Amino acid sequence: MRFASLGSGSSGNSLVIEARSTRVLLDCGFGLREVVKRIARLGLLAEQLSGILVTHEHDDHAGGVFRLANKYRIPVWLTHGTFTMSERYLPSQCNFQVNIIDSHEAFHIGDLHVHPFPVPHDAREPVQFVLGDGQHRLGVLTDTGTSTPHIESMLSKCDGLVLECNHDLDMLMKGPYTWPLKQRVSGRLGHLDNATSAGLLSRLDNSRLKHLLAAHLSAQNNLPHLARNALSTALGCEAEWIGIADQEQGFGWREF
Ligand SMILES: [Zn+2]
Ligand SMILES: [Zn+2]
Numbered sequence: 001m002r003f004a005s006l007g008s009g010s011s012g013n014s015l016v017i018e019a020r021s022t023r024v025l026l027d028c029g030f031g032l033r034e035v036v037k038r039i040a041r042l043g044l045l046a047e048q049l050s051g052i053l054v055t056h057e058h059d060d061h062a063g064g065v066f067r068l069a070n071k072y073r074i075p076v077w078l079t080h081g082t083f084t085m086s087e088r089y090l091p092s093q094c095n096f097q098v099n100i101i102d103s104h105e106a107f108h109i110g111d112l113h114v115h116p117f118p119v120p121h122d123a124r125e126p127v128q129f130v131l132g133d134g135q136h137r138l139g140v141l142t143d144t145g146t147s148t149p150h151i152e153s154m155l156s157k158c159d160g161l162v163l164e165c166n167h168d169l170d171m172l173m174k175g176p177y178t179w180p181l182k183q184r185v186s187g188r189l190g191h192l193d194n195a196t197s198a199g200l201l202s203r204l205d206n207s208r209l210k211h212l213l214a215a216h217l218s219a220q221n222n223l224p225h226l227a228r229n230a231l232s233t234a235l236g237c238e239a240e241w242i243g244i245a246d247q248e249q250g251f252g253w254r255e256f
Helices: 032-041 063-072 080-089 151-155 167-174 179-185 194-204 225-235
Strands: 002-007 014-020 022-026 051-053 076-079 098-100 107-109 112-118 127-132 137-141 160-163 211-215 253-255
Touching: 002 032, 014 032, 014 127, 022 112, 022 127, 051 063, 063 076, 063 080, 076 080, 080 098, 080 225, 098 211, 112 151, 127 151, 137 151, 151 194, 160 194, 167 179, 167 253, 211 225, 211 253
Parallel strands: 022 051, 051 076, 076 098, 137 160, 160 211
Antiparallel strands: 002 014, 002 253, 014 022, 107 112, 112 127, 127 137
8 A cells, every 4th residue: 555645735735545456536636737747746647546535625625626537537535515515616517426425434445445534624524534455544634623532543553644734833823814814724623733733643543653744734834844843742753754745746655
């Protein structure tokens, strides 16, 4: 099993997760040409995708999903709430299958087990995912304002984690955002800051953890070394061991 990022941040997010011959995209916040280019960077073609999972309707996650799905006839999996909120982006002629998922119910796409779980975020029915091949598990958590006991039980005993480190609270508060936007981002339906993400990490069972990537870093309100320092202190590891999913490059293949 292996995974990589096509880019992460407020201008677009997308992960690729592969188990044997199954390959899924988790979110697609990039335009058609851009995502095809980024997929090629990993040595893949869009035609090789088995499906697209969508976490929620915000543009940086769902903006490019339907165009990609329609062009290459790739089935899409999303909650009813996410579908309702993004229905207006559906093409008039729909060439792909839409699968509505329950935010608590696991399902399969080929060789991949997919376990969604709900998160507190200002969207209609947002979820995040744990994906596995029966041997290894990858946990993904971005776009959540707070942690919950259910989130922490889902992310425990993962072999890999992609964890939101959206902002440094101090940088956000002293930065250029308007007061309402600062409140939204740091609110309980907003995004995880470095310290909250580190606190969550320290409560997980990390005994199997081989890869840890910080994701969805704000270009205005965070710096890679601040995210790394917070997470490495929580884990008791070298800061450099922690990867960063950045906006332009994402990160290359990681393997279990
Ligand atoms: Zn986002
Ligand atoms: Zn969001």
